[in-house]
Amino acid sequence: MTETLGDRLDAIQVRVRAPGAAIEAELRHRRQISISLDEGCYAFLREPQLERALAGLARLLYTGWVRQYRAALTDTAIDPVEDPDFVAGRAKIETTGRSADGRITITAVGIDDFQVRVAPGTLRELSERQFVTAVHQATNGFLADQAAKISELRMALAQRG
Amino acid sequence: MTDSTYSQLMSTASQIQAKATQVSLDEAQRNAEMAARDDGPPVSDAQKQAIRQEYADIPGLFQPYANLPDPQDYQYGITTLDQIMKTICAGGTRQPDQLTMGYSANFAISGLGSAASGRLSGWKGNAATNFKTNFLGQFSLRAENLFVLAGVLKGGLQAEQSMWTQARANITGIATGTLDALDNIGTCGQGNWTVGLTMASSIAQILAAIESDGASLFLTAVGAATQIAAAVPGTPSQPGGTAEQIISGMRQLITQFGQQLTGTINLVTNQLQTSSGQVQQNLASFDMPRPAMDDIKDDKTLTGALGLGHP
Numbered sequence: 389m390t391e392t393l394g395d396r397l398d399a400i401q402v403r404v405r406a407p408g409a410a411i412e413a414e415l416r417h418r419r420q421i422s423i424s425l426d427e428g429c430y431a432f433l434r435e436p437q438l439e440r441a442l443a444g445l446a447r448l449l450y451t452g453w454v455r456q457y458r459a460a461l462t463d464t465a466i467d468p469v470e471d472p473d474f475v476a477g478r479a480k481i482e483t484t485g486r487s488a489d490g491r492i493t494i495t496a497v498g499i500d501d502f503q504v505r506v507a508p509g510t511l512r513e514l515s516e517r518q519f520v521t522a523v524h525q526a527t528n529g530f531l532a533d534q535a536a537k538i539s540e541l542r543m544a545l546a547q548r549g
Numbered sequence: 550m551t552d553s554t555y556s557q558l559m560s561t562a563s564q565i566q567a568k569a570t571q572v573s574l575d576e577a578q579r580n581a582e583m584a585a586r587d588d589g590p591p592v593s594d595a596q597k598q599a600i601r602q603e604y605a606d607i608p609g610l611f612q613p614y615a616n617l618p619d620p621q622d623y624q625y626g627i628t629t630l631d632q633i634m635k636t637i638c639a640g641g642t643r644q645p646d647q648l649t650m651g652y653s654a655n656f657a658i659s660g661l662g663s664a665a666s667g668r669l670s671g672w673k674g675n676a677a678t679n680f681k682t683n684f685l686g687q688f689s690l691r692a693e694n695l696f697v698l699a700g701v702l703k704g705g706l707q708a709e710q711s712m713w714t715q716a717r718a719n720i721t722g723i724a725t726g727t728l729d730a731l732d733n734i735g736t737c738g739q740g741n742w743t744v745g746l747t748m749a750s751s752i753a754q755i756l757a758a759i760e761s762d763g764a765s766l767f768l769t770a771v772g773a774a775t776q777i778a779a780a781v782p783g784t785p786s787q788p789g790g791t792a793e794q795i796i797s798g799m800r801q802l803i804t805q806f807g808q809q810l811t812g813t814i815n816l817v818t819n820q821l822q823t824s825s826g827q828v829q830q831n832l833a834s835f836d837m838p839r840p841a842m843d844d845i846k847d848d849k850t851l852t853g854a855l856g857l858g859h860p
Contacts (some may be wrong), residue, residue, distance in 0.1 A: 390554055392564070392725075394732035418735065457736060465726030465742040466733050467786050474739040499737050536579055538737055539791075543576075545739075546790030 396460040402452035409433070409441035415449050419535075421527040423520060430516040435506040442523065446494065446502035474545055481537045485530025487522035494530045554725065555617075555717040561724040562611040565799070568731040569604045572792040604796060610803050614720040614810075623710035630703040637696050639689035652696075662689045676842055683838060694834050698824075705821045712813050715748035719806055727799040730789040740789030744802055748809050 402415040410426030423445065425433075461468060479498040486493050491514070493505040514522065577592045577600060640654020665681040672681075726744040733740040787798030828835060845851045 390557060390725075392732055393729045394568075397732065397736065457738070461733075461738075464729040464733075465722070465744050466729055466738070466789070467741040467743055470739040471741070478737065534737070535735055536582075539576065539579060539734075542734075542739065542790035546788050546794045 393460060393464050393466070397457065400453065400456045400460065402449050402456065404445055404448035404452060406441040406444045406448075409437065409444075411438075411441050411445060413445040413449055415453060419528075419531045421449065421524070421531070423523050425516060425520070430511070430519070433511060435508055435510060438506050438511070439504045442494075442504040442506070443502045446496075446504070447500065450500050450502070471545070474541065477541045477545070478538065481534070481541065483530055483534040483537060485526045485528065485533055487525040487529075489522060492522045492526040494526045496530070496534075499534070555721045558611055558721060558724055559608060559615050561721075561728060562608045565724065565727050565731065565796075566604050566607040568728065569607070569792045569796050570601055572731055572734050573600045573603070576791060603793075607796070607799075610800065611720065611724060614716070614806075617716050617720075618709075618713045620710045620714040620717070623706050623713075626706045627703055627710065630699050630706065634696055634699045634703065637692045637699070639692040639696065658692050659689055661685055679842075688837070691835060691837055698828060698835060701821075701824050705817065705824075708817050708820075712748060712810075712817060716806075716810055719744075719746050719748055719809075720803075723799060723802045723806060726802075727795060730787070730795045730798075731792060733789060734792065734795075741786045742789050742795075742798075743786045746802070746806055746809055748806075748813055 398417050400415070400418070403412065404414075405412045410429040411423055412425075413421060413423045415421050423442075458468065481498060483496045483499075484493065485495075491507040491510045494502065495505075496502045510519065510522075574592060574597060577596055581590055581592055634652055636655060637658060638652040638655050640659045662685060665685045669677070669681065669685075722744045726742050730740055730742040733742075787802070788794050842851060
């Protein structure tokens with residue numbers, strides 16, 4: 389069977405490390421994001437530092453994804469150039485993802501301006517494993533919200549014709 | 550497009566059907582959630598059935614094009630005509646064009662014309678005069694006409710070969726392009742997509758060559774090139790917003806493709822039928838007249854002044 393665009397997108401892997409912090413993140417299979425912390429560092433981190441590190445990881449993941457996504461579009465029917473209306477509409481999309489306990493919130497305006505909020509006291513009250521799970525929930529929520537809003541925008545532009 | 554991609558056309562069509570159905574079901578669920586502002590009601594079985602039904606015809610749309618003739622099957626005829634052209638090329642004074650260029654004169658044929666004033670110059674009498682004038686003198690001209698006619702036939706086969714190559718590539722392009730657009734749903738990109746329908750324009754070039762060759766042979770051809778060029782519709786970008794939209798674009802492309810294919814088949818057929826009719830009307834330009842002495846039955850006459858004459 390010939391490799392499809394779907395196969396190529398599913399195969400994209402991006403692994404990044406936050407500058408100045410001992411955290412790595414990995415994106416696989418389009419929307420599976422996982423983070424891992426260097427052994428023993430969790431106890432020494434503070435919330436503001438983590439917020440900056442996680443937002444930085446999100447930007448790096450996004451940049452890595454876009455680079456490979458564009459390469460995957462080579463020799464496909466997908467037009468590499470997007471309509472200005474779509475680009476402008478996408479830039480206004482506000483996306484949010486929260487952990488189940490509400491401690492971690494990821495937001496973005498547009499698709500690449502990420503902000504991460506880690507509630508004060510989180511590092512004291514959550515174990516490393518609980519923290520990683522909470523980040524996982526927040527990223528899943530974020531990606532689902534983003535996919536829904538991009539789809540809404542596509543449908544709105546499609547109905548406009 | 551590789552040939553293996555074309556051979557997977559129906560498998561790709563099934564993938565399109567499955568993917569479009571799944572994406573539409575996801576979209577319907579999301580719409581239900583949006584309408585309810587949270588976890589919406591699940592999509593009803595009736596809605597699901599309607600969505601499945603909407604895409605049930607997709608394999609059937611591709612089926613008529615799943616067994617197009619193999620372009621390779623034309624190669625034997627093209628090669629054979631090429632050999633014939635090499636054999637009968639008299640190297641005349643006509644300007645070589647796209648179909649007949651690159652052929653060197655076969656001196657066994659081009660030398661026949663000069664034989665009348667060379668080795669046979671001592672042969673006199675009615676038969677000698679008739680033979681030299683009606684046979685030797687015209688041999689290379691008729692060979693030249695046959696040479697060009699073979700070029701026209703070769704061009705016809707090449708046009709059909711190219712037509713099926715392009716047809717296979719275009720229908721495969723529609724299928725893989727549709728799948729690309731469906732695969733791209735869920736990314737942050739807009740996902741507009743474009744599939745080029747290239748068949749008509751590529752055939753136009755070959756038919757134009759047949760036309761120019763035909764014209765040199767007084768095989769007046771229809772104004773094929775301009776008609777085809779005018780008939781080539783643009784292939785604008787298709788919106789990739791929703792599964793429904795993508796499949797709607799695919800349906801339009803398949804319809805356009807079918808029209809182009811029918812138009813091109815008709816054009817190639819008309820072109821060759823016109824050429825064939827012209828040959829029929831001007832058969833003497835291609836066919837050597839039977840020598841008169843072929844009808845002389847008695848040996849004395851045959852070797853006399855009315856027959857072979859005296860060397």
